[in-house]
Amino acid sequence: MLRPRPSARANRHRGEIEAVIDGERRILCLTLGALAELEAAFAVDDLTGLATRFSAGRLKASDMVRIIGAGLRGGGNLFSDEDVAASGIEGGIAAYAALVRDLLSATFLGEGADAAPDPR
Template sequence: MANPQRGEVEARFDGECKTLCLTLGALAELEGRLQTGDLVGLAERFSGGRISARDLTAILGAGLRGAGNAISDDDLARMSIEGGLKGAAEIAATLLRVTFGETA
């Protein structure tokens, strides 16, 4: 079971419950993948309220890998996410909130 106090979120991918967590390594992966340079740049990128499908894939993929799930972004892009696009956006938003100190 996910622990929001540790920055963990639970979500269903292809009908299977998985834990996501943006560990320090996962955040470093996101910085590099999205070319934000640092955590402030990462926060600024997402604070504007605009997010691309590529951003969602990067956030969810990094979160899944951060929690120990061996999955590529290509595999993730082909998976069914509970709630569809809206569900994916909600998972990403919750993951960012718990990572940066606000519990869901």
């Protein structure tokens, strides 16, 4: 797996976020290529269809694996979806859900996504 440089930090202007996965800080970003990957995986015609699907708030675990995997690859990490499924994150499923929420917010809402409300 490609490891980010220790000095690399997420740039919210580019839609990047950070997460600690398997004990290592990673940068995730849904680049244009990552979004195209997700359009194909979710069989939607365009970004609007993708945003509509995500805004419904009902994601399966396999959906979260695909989103996190695409975000990791977009951030320069060599993670397959199988790697993501086998990885660990402190906080368990709730932390994975928050990671997906933060990544989608950074992508579709932009820089102001830091203030995204927590649905709990």
